[in-house]
Amino acid sequence: MQDIRTRLIEATFQEVFSNGYTGASLANILKRADTKKGSMYHHFPSKKDMVIAMIEEKVEKRIEKKWQVLxxxxxxxxxxxxxxxxxxxxxxLTNGCPLGNLLQESLNQDEDFAKTLTDILDKWKKLFCDALEKAIELGEIREDVEIEKVATFLIASIEGALLLAKKHQDKKDFEVSIEQLVFYINTLKK
Known part of the structure; x- marks a missing residue:
């Protein structure tokens, strides 16, 4: 059985991913976590602090897990x-990207969210920059590739493809977008 804090983080992730931060219900989070408000306040001073912890512990880890292999x-x-x-x-492709969803909803609404989300975005970009630098060193792509610009383009393309799939509830837009992104990546090869 998970401890209360872990259950709260998981429940917060599910609730925010399903309904967004603004639409997330503390009552639903507590129900999903099978705990009481007092237990939440033992671990987090507020719903906002709980969401920020969830972003750092769940959203950031998802991105790291997916891309760390590079x-x-x-x-x-x-x-x-x-x-x-x-x-x-x-x-x-149904719900989109948790980071992208939160960026769209919260980036301009709260300074703490903006910093947390921007930090994660910057780490993702650095991960791509490091991978592209390694690809240059290995002779996989041209030396004149501007890695920071390419890393930015990769993230924008991925997030855009996920947004289109979510909006239309159809994987076709995602697949077409990724196909074009792969075409672009192949133009970087030596």
Whole structure:
């Protein structure tokens, strides 16, 4: 059995991912976590603090888990990147990206959310920059590739593809977007 804090974080993730931060109900979170408000306040001073902890512990970890493999490989970085992109089953095309959803909803509403979300976005971008730098060192892509611009484009393309799939509840837009992104990535090869 998970401890109360872990259950609260998981319940907060499910509630916010389903309904957004603004629409997230504390009562629903407590019900999902099978706990009382007093237990929540023992671990978190407020709903906002609980959501920020959830973002750091769940959303950031999801991104790290998906993309960290690029940092761990010593060869075929671009092939690995493309295989992750093309693995349609590994994406939530119905609900979109938790980070992207929160960015759309909360970035301009709260300074603490903005900082937390921007930090995660910056870490994701750095992960892509490091992977692209490694691909240059391995001779997989051209040396003139502007890695920071490409990393930004990768994130924007992925988030846009997920948003389209979520909006239309259809994986076709995602697949077409990723197909074009892979085409672009292949133009970077030596």
């Amino acid at each position: 940092a761990q490989t010593d060869k075929n970085v671009i092939t690995l990147l493309i295989s992750i992109l093309e693995d349609t089953n590994s994406w939530d």
